[in-house]
Every structure is written in structure tokens, then in C-alpha cells.
């Protein structure tokens with residue numbers, strides 16, 4: 550604990566107010582019921598379950614933003630939102646807020662997440678780089694029935710928001726740089742299916758890359774690199790994210806595509822931990838990585854909280870995420886990139902498929918379960934098994950995870 554004179558002091562301080570932060574509270578409280586805990590978040594909202602912002606909040610009429618809050622009042626935590634941390638001094642065990650307040654800590658968690666990559670057009674009243682609860686509220690105001698909204702990016706945000714808006718009486722134009730949506734994540738047959746599902750729900754797909762754009766009080770105009778111009782009432786942009794590492798870098802904490810942590814989620818600085826989108830951690834099967842999905846934030850946040858409260862367990866959770874697109878849903882385990890070899894194992898009536906992602910050496914690094922439920926542990930097992938006993942031909946994987 551710091552012995553300097555600070556304005557405030559807590560046993561545990563969490564910087565950032567996302568899913569990892571809320572989960573860390575759970576991890577701390579599992580082992581330490583009485584230690585003082587404070588969260589400082591730059592956003593003005595308490596942690597919310599972000600997947601709801603692009604999915605259920607648009608699809609379930611009776612669901613409200615408040616239902617997505619993650620911390621309940623029982624956790625005895627000091628919560629300060631709209632309170633950005635300006636600097637961290639690890640050796641002194643203290644940090645400073647943007648308003649000059651100094652805060653001492655015993656253990657510190659950097660759960661600063663990632664921020665949307667900005668490109669081509671500046672965020673503004675009608676241009677939403679979609680990530681936070683505030684972005685959800687903003688888009689709700691813009692998404693009046695009959696409005697025309699341009700969505701830029703064919704990744705997770707682009708596909709999910711285009712689907713959500715198209716189910717809320719919004720005319721959607723989706724700008725996708727590739728031939729298909731989710732082209733780098735799904736094998737061609739599924740990426741084509743996802744693209745056609747969006748089109749079948751009225752989404753107009755325009756192939757191109759955002760180059761520049763401008764917004765007025767009334768509308769937004771986007772210019773694509775091939776000269777195409779799109780005018781809409783508003784734009785939502787999802788062109789990737791960047792880890793929020795500036796605080797750690799300025800504090801001299803090791804950063805290499807994320808804040809570098811060991812298997813117990815400790816950084817190189819004593820008593821400082823990192824978790825969630827911002828953390829680069831060693832995965833025993835897949836190698837060092839950074840994962841930008843809610844499940845990783847949740848599981849890593851909780852593990853970091855436990856570590857901070859004295860546990861010495863290694864973090865061994867295989868990465869996982871899920872998404873929905875109209876009547877279809879998928880779960881992904883491990884590494885799911887079409888840069889790997891893919892092998893599709895369809896069920897007989899072609900309603901469900903398991904896609905394996907493997908190396909040339911026959912090791913499965915990931916599996917995608919498309920309309921295939923309750924099989925996540927089996928997929929984790931195949932990844933672990935083939936790490937030591939590779940398959941000599943991908944077809945040997947047929948039936949390893951029974952679809953349907």
C-alpha cells in the first residue's frame with residue numbers, strides 16, 4: 550500500500566469501467582470481502598454488458614440500457630465515472646486523475662480496453678464510432694423509423710449493427726471493403742450466407758473503402774476510395790479498434806501490441822495488473838495474444854481480480870466469442886481466421902456446421918460452431934488434443950464435434 554500522502558487511497562484501484570473492470574470486482578470480492586475497491590472510468594456510464602449494445606437492446610422491445618448494467622449495489626465499491634486517469638506512478642503506488650486528484654493504491658488493474666479506430670471521417674453528432682452506452686443512446690436518437698443510416702465496415706460491429714438497424718425500420722447501406730461481410734473470419738460459404746441474409750433483410754451492400762466524409766446538421770456524406778458518394782441521415786463506423794495503452798506506456802510499463810502481462814495477468818510493474826482488450830497475455834495453447842471480445846474481458850477481468858487478491862492461478866481460458874445474425878448464431882473458440890486452413894463439417898440437412906481452423910501441420914487452433922450449440926467444451930478439447938496429436942488430414946476431424 551502506498552505511504553505517500555494522497556487525496557484518496559484504496560486497497561484495489563481499477564482503471565477503466567468496462568466488462569473487465571466489473572468482472573475484476575467479482576474476482577476481488579471472491580477472496581477479499583472487506584478490502585476497499587475503487588473504479589475510475591473515463592466514460593460517463595457504469596460498466597454495461599457491451600454485446601447488448603449491438604444485439605438484444607435492438608431486438609427485445611422490453612429491454613432497456615439499465616438492464617445491461619453489470620455492477621449491482623451490493624459490491625461495496627467506490628465508482629467514479631467521467632473521471633479519466635491522467636497518469637500512473639507504479640513505484641509510488643499512486644495515480645492522478647485529470648482533475649488533479651491523487652489516488653493511492655495497493656494493487657492496480659489497468660482495464661482501459663480499446664478505442665474505435667478513427668479513419669476518413671471525424672466522430673460527431675451524426676457520425677457514431679460505435680462502442681459505448683453513450684454511442685447506443687446517440688444511435689437510438691438517430692435511428693428514427695424510416696431513417697437512412699450508412700454503416701461502414703464488414704466486421705463484427707458492421708454486421709451486427711446493420712442487422713439490428715434493418716430490424717428496426719431503418720434503411721441501411723453497408724459499406725464493405727471485401728466481396729463479403731466477415732470475409733476474414735468466416736469461410737466463404739458462411740460469409741456468403743451472412744451477406745445474403747443481410748441483403749434479404751433489405752440491407753444495401755456497397756463494396757468499397759471509406760476514404761473521407763463530412764457531416765452537416767442534416768446529414769452525412771461519405772466518399773469511398775473509388776469515388777462513390779453515399780449520403781445518409783447518419784453513419785455508424787466500425788473499422789477496428791486500438792488498445793488503450795497510453796497510460797501504461799507513459800508509466801514505463803511494457804507494451805507490445807497491448808500491455809504485456811504474465812500468466813497471472815501481472816504486468817512488469819509490481820502490483821500492477823492488466824486485463825481485457827488492452828492486455829497481451831500468454832495463452833498456453835495458442836501463444837501470446839490480445840483478444841477483443843466480451844468473454845475474454847469477463848474471464849480475464851475476474852482472474853485478474855483474484856490475482857490481485859492473492860491467488861496465484863494461471864489464466865488458462867481458451868478465447869471464445871459469439872454473435873447472432875437474424876436466424877443464425879455462431880460461437881467461436883480459439884483462433885478463427887481464414888488465414889488458417891479451414892475444414893467444414895456440415896450436418897446432414899445442412900442446418901449446422903462446425904468449421905475447424907487449423908495449421909498446415911494439422912493442429913486445430915480454433916473452431917466455429919454455426920447453429921451448433923452446447924459444444925464449446927468439445928471444441929476446446931479438440932484444440933488441446935490436436936496440439937499434441939495433430940491430424941494428418943483435415944477430413945479426420947469429421948464428426949469430432951457432432952453438429953446439430
Ligand SMILES: NC(=O)c1ccc[n+]([C@@H]2O[C@H](COP(=O)([O-])OP(=O)(O)OC[C@H]3O[C@@H](n4cnc5c(N)ncnc54)[C@H](O)[C@@H]3O)[C@@H](O)[C@H]2O)c1
Nearest residue numbers: 702703704705706707758759787788789790841870871872
Ligand atoms: N460479437 C463480438 O464478439 C463483437 C461484436 C462487436 C464488436 N466486437 C469487437 O469490437 C471491436 C470493434 O469491432 P469492428 O467491427 O470495428 O472491428 P473488426 O476488426 O471486426 O472489423 C473491422 C472491419 O472494417 C473494415 N474496414 C477497415 N477499414 C475500412 C474502411 N476504410 N472502409 C470500410 N471498411 C473498412 C475491415 O475490413 C473489417 O471488415 C473489435 O475488437 C471486435 O472484436 C466484438
